[in-house]
Amino acid sequence: MLAPKSQRLLESCERHGVSFSEADWQDHGAPCLLSDYLLQQLERHPKWLAAVTSKRQDWQPSLSHFYGGEQHWLAPESDPDNSTMSAVSSIADMPEWDEATFMRQLRWYRHYWMVRLIYADINQAIELETLTRCLSLLADTVVNASVIWSQRQYQNLYGQALDAQGKPQSLIVIGMGKLGGYELNLSSDIDLIFAFREHGETQGGKKSTSHQEYFTKIGQKLIQHLDQVTADGFVFRVDMRLRPFGQSGALVLNMDSLENYYQDQGRDWERYAMIKARVMAGSEQDKKEFEAIRRPFVYRKYLDFGAISALRDLKGMIAKEVRRKGIEHNIKLGEGGIREVEFIVQALQILHGGRNQGLQNQALFQVLPLLAEHDYLPQQEVDLLLDAYRYLRRVEHALQGARDEQTQLLPSDPVERELLALRMGENSWQALDQRLWDYRHQVHGFFKSLIDDPEETSCDESAQEAWRVMLKQPDEEHLAEVLATIPWHAVDDTINRVYSFVSSKAVVFMQPIGQERLATFMAAFVKALEDEQHPDVVVERILPILEAVLRRTSYLVLLCENQSAITHLIRLCRESVWFSEAISTTPALLDELLDAHALFSPPSKQDLQIELDQILNRLPEEDEEAHMDALRRFRRSIILRIAACDITGILPVMKVSDHLTWLAEVILERVLQQAWHYLTQKHGYPIRDGEPRLTPELIIVGYGKSGGWELGYDSDLDLVFLHDADGKGATNGQRSVDNLTFYTRLGQRLIHALTSFTAAGRLYEVDMRLRPSGNSGMLVASFAGFEEYQKNEAWVWEHQALCRARALAGDSDLMSRFEDSRKAILGQVRDRIELKQSVIEMREKMRAHLDSGGKDKGFDLKQGAGGIIDIEFMVQYLVLARSHEFPQLMRYSDNVRQIEAAAEVGLLDLDTAEYMRETYKEYRALVHRLNLQKLGRVVAEDTLSQHQQRISQYWEYFLQNADI
Template sequence: MSERRTESTTARLARLGITDVAEAARRLTGHGLGAGLLDVLGAAADPDLALTGLMRMLERADVRDELTADPDALGRLIAVLGVSAALGDHLVRHPDHWRVLTGPAALQRPTADELRTALLDAVGADPADPAPRAGRPDPMVALRVAYRRALLHLAGRDLTGAADVEEVAAELADLAAAALEAGLAIARTELGEQADTCRLAVIGMGKCGGRELNYVSDVDVIFVAEPMPGQDETVALRAATRLASGMIRACSASTAEGALWEVDAALRPEGKAGPLVRTLASHRAYYERWAKTWEFQALLKARPVAGDRKLGEEYTAALAPLVWRAAERENFVEDVQAMRRRVEEHIDPDKAGRQLKLGPGGLRDVEFAVQLLQLVHGRTDEGLRGPNTLIALKKLSWGGYVGRADAAALANAYRFLRRVEHLIQLHRLRRTHLVPEDPADLRRLGRALGFRTDPVGEFTAEWRRHAREVRRLHEKLFYRPLLLAVARLPGDEARLTREAARTRLEALGYADPDGALRHLESLTSGVSRRAAIQRTLLPVMLGWFADGPDPDAGLLGFRQVSDALGTTPWYLRLLRDDVTVAERMAHVLSSSRYATDLLLRAPEAVSLLAGDAELTPRSQDALRTEALAAVGRHMGAAATRLQFDPAAEAVAAVRGIRRRELLRVAVADLLGRLDVRATGEALTAITMVTIEAALSAAIAKIEMERRSPLPTRFAVVAMGRLGGYELGYGSDADVMFVHDPLPGAEREAPAAAHAVAEELRRLLALPAPDPPLVIDPGLRPEGRQGPLVRTFDSYASYYRRWSSPWESQALLRAAPVIGDQELGARFRGLIDPLRWPQGGIDDRALLEIRRLKARMEAERLPRGVDRRLHTKLGPGGLSDVEWVAQLLQLQHAYEIPELRTTRTLKALDAAAAADLLDREDAVRLCDAWRLATRIRNAVMLVRGRASDTLPTEHHRARSAVAGILGYPASGDMLEDYRRHARHARAVVERVFYGDGGGS
């Protein structure tokens, strides 16, 4: 019976989220806190941390009876201990402080005056006469103890939902102001009678001034002083400086109870180089003559928080008019934007993605946007003036300066980010704005925010969603570049005659101005919302189109995409509100028919243009997970509902994923974010995943038709560019199919395997609104005359008896990576001795390979094509470079493991490293291969169809290809290609053909 009870408790602890159940069960033995303790622990953000803190506290003070009698207090205590290890440590040192969580007072919010009185009393000062009395304990230690007692009281309400994030931030600011007052009282005692020579006001800045402080933050202040009547100003300022320094030390110095936070006076005039304390007249003179724009922006938050309140109010009243005239300064908007960029530039790039405050989509984005709008519109609308971000945002919305939906989204995101920031800082009471990386920390965060099903995943998704929304709205409100550009158009723009418009378009580089005018008329005519937005967008976008290789294609593409998406509410709003999307879209449409077609077929993918992160190719593992999940959903649904062709529906979903990812890679390529190797690897990963998912659907369909599992193992061997991870946008997928019958299924396996291969090819050949994916099995044994699918044993027999040198060469790029992994590994073991033969290849095989290459050059080039401009089969083209690499692999890969790769550039690098190839020759071959590959890809991007030749018949297409590749003119591209090809061919003649030459 005892064992069953133990097991039941252990299981319950695990269900409640406790990770170390054995230790928790031991600690809970005879805990004496009643049956409800486990439920309370289960509600904690980190039950293990809460239990540890509770037991440590009880070791110092046995208050079990009191906790049992007040279950609400126990709940608040556990909520605090489950988030904050630092407050748990505080309760170990001061166990009686837990009582601030008991009774009705635990839910009452103290006023600013009550907090001030409590902290002054702690240091032995009277609020009416704030000078500490003698004979009390160390006032700096007492201040910290009282401060953390108040912090515990606040955390108890915060973590149980009795205080929202705005109330918490405001109370933290009031608590900081009370601490500053108490610190000033300590400084007065230290200074003695000299303190009576001056009046000193402490002005809260930043989040303290805005009453939106964090749990742990630098407290920004400015000091202003005046001499008492009859006192010398110099003497008074000296005393005020000592008072200010003493106050800073009283709050910032480390003691046995630690420090409170840093008091930062760097926002004062002249910063750290200026005097710590100034008179009001000195402050005013500085701001009138020398202050920079950012200093007026900082003054938005100024608020008297400690010291002489009347002097503090005089200070803010004197400087407020200067703040609201700041927007009239020359280059005001540019100065504010430049300051924001400087902040971003100083973020550690390794941590930018985890920055809640300074990173893209962080708190500072909200604050900067709101402050700029306040400074611009607060000149004439006094209702917008105030230091608090959320209050100012609400007033901006009421005044119509920010849309209600935008304001609500910003406010919600700001509250969420501040809540996360509070929870992170509460853990150790340390100043940090970084989202942790440790899964346990993320789990605690997620649970504290109410996510219980998948705390880490749900929290991360919600955080990223808010960050994206903040960044989008920040750029919309803060920069407004589209509206600014339109505002700078000449005043007579709308009154241009048709002939003047043609002339203007021709000057911008439009080859067909009449066609462009027709597109403009179609896009902007009428009174619809769509036409109104287009009239705002197009004056700017026309210039962006003109900056691209083919302005006419850009405008045509924009019309086609807009015709397809014009009634979609989010589309034009996205372009209007997000400068990145609009500008990138203009560049893509004016550069690429291929990308334009993808946009037309996958309109939701326009969102990929919104940020750099969206243009990073997704990993093959991530794509595989998504694609196989799509197949699983469709094939699983086939068992519960009537479907005509579930496998086709599954592969259609997979091809939708492929379409989106092709656009992602194409746009990243067009914007110069991917080099040629990364592009090839990304395109290969997309194709591999598409084939693998289609294979999964094909096998599932055949098994459904057979009503039994597949009687054989099945694998797809990637060949050619697919196996080399070097696919281009127009490449076919070269493959071979291999299967291995299960024991006892030798007779039925061939038909089943052939059915899978045919179904795979059928599924991928179905008509679809995306670039075709052609499966080419022509490199299989006996070529197109041989069986489509062979058994593993059949491959082994064929290669042992009949294999020719060209097949060994083709196997150099074989990568058995799709389907049954064990079978693929066995196949790799079978072919490795063939493609990396011991002792290399003999003279007969070498001669045959050279003859085959020469015959291919002579026979396979299309008629009428200038062979010098054929990037694949022409002299110095892709084939030349690849055959050199493959010959060196056949000759030396057995001895040099680094040559055992399916990738061309990697093989050439390895050959140079092994001194099989002169380093300069390797560089020439690699450069020629890269350029030829880039040209082939660029041709596909521009024309939307594959070609191995440089475009010569169409000047605009050739110029567009050159533009994508970064050449100022198409002639420069042609000259550069011919030079690279000539150098590469010279290497081929020497290394591949030897002294005898090859043509």
């Protein structure tokens, strides 16, 4: 009696007239039971069984195979027959498929090959190199098919894109990563870069357009054809984040721009990524031109010692990620995993490829043997790396082939583990697990030894021994002796605090290796305290950090091997309780202390974008939780670096806010992209003028501190979402919704992504009350509706808020239109008497409700009389009252430059403007300092009494002078 799964397949065969008996099942059916995806597809397409079980296999997907005749793919049960295929290389050879049919053909074609390959892989009837090459050829085929189909569709409308010699140009598609090396895995996304040869205008069509716009349209179509999920699934997930400037860069660049970018701005990690790049769609001329750009960028003619530090950084980044919790079961990213093998090979290619052109090959399987042949690695090590890599990749395929999922995580469920072992041909899970870890341990050993960067420990052996004894047998008298060299302010209190720590259950019951690491750290730490002026404060703030890392003592090793990191930790915790709390809450932030250059080099906005791209590009695009956690860890690490620069005086207050604001902008842009991807996968793309809009017609507007470049460490975000979609249109997916519903859901998705708590915390608190009509208004307003509201319904305080508003992320054209609209609204002619009265009433109302200072409490820096808000309200009045005369007043959205503009046009005398500006900056700097010490914003009355009194005088003058 057959099992229900096999019975369903046999019944499907019978319905479709396919001869496949129980005897056939006994011979060929076992692999089907090991893959839900395989069984599901064969139930739908039983006629594929003949090709799947055939002993004679041809592993060559191609355009001729795909375009061999409409009859082969229009019916899902059909099976392509290579013998009848004619060569297809041009538009003229392509069948007359409309777009829906074409996309369906692509998906069936992909399923057909996946079924054959998964079956062969489970049956161990195909070599790994053959399987990965076949998958890469499949990607080449569908990419080229999409380009040819789109060119045909646009031919009547736009004609052709010709170069200066009159030769036709096509979209150049560059495959990156495993795709570039013909090593694609069973359920991989594809990393692409789009380019074209020369700028110009199209010729021979009904209308002409620029080559840039023409190839952008073809690139957008390609993404839609492959990436969009329909009832038939998808073809490949397309990732464009490796292109120049990442997600913020143009979708398509011409070859000259590509060359200029890599020559002038290409980063070390992009050299690493470009090792595997190849042109997968384009002419022979395109391939030669691209190689002329790629090779000089990646490889140097000399032994590239300059790359060693960059490779160490990359190695450190990989090692840092491996230390993250829960990654040990990831056979790609975990210790000794696939990526460590790839790093070993590509690091040696970077170092030696300039002088040894044989190493300038994209395929790992071809490069590894050459490393032994040319004595860059011992033959024994190369053989082991090849065996390990093949086994790791086969396990990866066995994981992904089960359900056509992009995963590299080993299962925890016992049944899934045994099924995985069966797919691998192992006798049991224990056998598979043992073999896997044997390989991984050896790979990790090679990885650690590559580009060795020995670090000397400064920990004194006798001091370490004293702490070993202390941790085994805690004793207060002995502890007092160990700590006697430190200039404590409160000796007894500090010794009691340290004794409570070393005698706690968490320390007493540590594993021996953990106690050894703690003893080594304590010896180095106490030594560093001998010259410390505030050792009691430092100990009080660092002990919670030690308590947080007792179960992850590898951090103690890293700190002890890097004495400067201990020095940085002491200094920063002394100056900031916020810093101490941040690290004790998220010990992984200790990683940042290990690189002093990065810690004390504040990143630019472009640096932030690149760093975030590097982090997120390594994550599966569909793993939403991993992306949310990574964004939160990234934000915390960057804020910690900014705080380090603030505490040490590297950044003045204005620059601190700039960097915190850039960080918010970069995160908002990325969150918008992720929310857009999620919703378009679910509902398709919004349609406008008959064309799908492949990028969001939406902007995120920031008000207050984000709009005025004044974000603090714990600032929330005052946001407004504006869209410019066709209100009568709908999306083009299987689960279509109208455009307005789509954008409302996009707004909800954005708020969810920003405010949700995960294991890594929350990104930002978000306040949406400044949107048109406040909490009763639409979550995502139309741009036209926003303009109408601001012109006819908005209160004066809402126009005040607009003084400190600007677009932070989203569509660049809509951002420009918002700025034009903002200036038009601010530049309206207003009755100054009524305006001043409204401003004064609002200020009095705020002071009554929000001033947390007072006679016996102190001075509220923000809301108190003579504080920050008084300065802001006076400036906002000037912007609203006089911008129609002096447009300079509304050029910027930050208070400091608005003050400067008011002085420039004569509305403030230079002395008054200078005093207001410097006082405002001093107030903000003090607020930052108080935030770092978790002390709120109220200070003693006499702290800033002179500033408070003088700003109050300015406010009184503002109230009484009718000419202002």
